[in-house]
Amino acid sequence: MTAVVIDGKAFAANVRARVAAHVAKLKEERNLVPGLAVVLVGEDPASQVYVRNKGEQTHAAGMGSFEHRLSSDTAEANLLALIARLNADPSVHGILVQLPLPPHLNAELVINAIDPAKDVDGFHISNVGLLGTGQKSMVPCTPLGCLMLLRDRHGSLAGKEAVVVGRSNIVGKPMAQLLLGDSCTVTIAHSRTKDLAEVCRRADILVAAVGRPEMIPGDWVKPGATVIDVGINRIERDGKGKLVGDVHYTSAAAVAGAITPVPGGVGPMTIACLLANTLTACYRANGLAAPDGLTA
Numbered sequence: 001m002t003a004v005v006i007d008g009k010a011f012a013a014n015v016r017a018r019v020a021a022h023v024a025k026l027k028e029e030r031n032l033v034p035g036l037a038v039v040l041v042g043e044d045p046a047s048q049v050y051v052r053n054k055g056e057q058t059h060a061a062g063m064g065s066f067e068h069r070l071s072s073d074t075a076e077a078n079l080l081a082l083i084a085r086l087n088a089d090p091s092v093h094g095i096l097v098q099l100p101l102p103p104h105l106n107a108e109l110v111i112n113a114i115d116p117a118k119d120v121d122g123f124h125i126s127n128v129g130l131l132g133t134g135q136k137s138m139v140p141c142t143p144l145g146c147l148m149l150l151r152d153r154h155g156s157l158a159g160k161e162a163v164v165v166g167r168s169n170i171v172g173k174p175m176a177q178l179l180l181g182d183s184c185t186v187t188i189a190h191s192r193t194k195d196l197a198e199v200c201r202r203a204d205i206l207v208a209a210v211g212r213p214e215m216i217p218g219d220w221v222k223p224g225a226t227v228i229d230v231g232i233n234r235i236e237r238d239g240k241g242k243l244v245g246d247v248h249y250t251s252a253a254a255v256a257g258a259i260t261p262v263p264g265g266v267g268p269m270t271i272a273c274l275l276a277n278t279l280t281a282c283y284r285a286n287g288l289a290a291p292d293g294l295t296a
Contacts, residue, residue, distance in 0.1 A: 035064030044074035094120035094278035145269025166209030218251025
């Protein structure tokens with residue numbers, strides 16, 4: 001059996017097209033333009049590329065894009081003052097502070113200074129609590145993208161056994177909450193889990209989010225399972241740099257029913273869901289029901 005390859009690139013393009021259609025409708029019918037503000041502190045090269053991609057995709061969707069680039073020695077008080085201004089700006093519906101921040105800045109303090117209704121990353125403690133109690137919240141972009149891919153693949157997820165390998169606040173924990181919300185039976189596993197291989201083999205849905213290259217081999221995968229690989233790891237192979245996931249793709253694809261590739265699987269969904277979250281925030285800020293299919 002060879003697994004169906006889940007094309008995250010094509011699915012993300014579809015999400016972006018749906019967002020753009022809603023943006024155009026908001027402009028035409030209500031003279032509203034969803035706006036996303038991205039704050040980048042310092043010169044981290046990977047962050048700069050990511051912020052540039054976000055800006056391009058925000059523009060392409062017809063949204064307002066506000067970029068704030070600050071030097072790496074920016075004082076915490078100045079960053080918090082900028083966030084306060086963005087919180088108060090009605091043209092800004094989403095605020096994202098690019099992580100990691102320079103070490104002298106307290107990331108938790110900065111994230112929790114963002115208005116929860118504008119927290120399109122879904123990292124604010126209020127949004128974490130709302131998600132954990134099954135209430136309407138802003139949902140972290142990568143887990144939201146994974147959920148969209150799983151719903152597209154399976155329709156209903158009710159009753160499926162899901163194993164999430166990884167317990168980060170950014171992916172593992174919110175992913176588990178979303179799967180619980182869709183009536184899966186959920187196990188969160190991690191590096192200290194006893195007999196991790198056996199736990200993984202139970203999964204109808206296996207989500208790998210540990211940040212360790214090719215840690216999960218094919219013989220840990222239940223035949224016919226859906227494998228969602230969140231990992232993006234750069235390794236050296238045959239003298240060349242290569243991107244691989246947390247799952248050993250070749251061996252897992254021989255067993256799984258469906259699998260996301262790396263690159264081209266979960267990765268493209270993250271920015272697409274950031275745009276979807278900004279659109280949702282704009283709808284909610286104006287007392288309108290957010291469109292179906294773009295939220296959890």
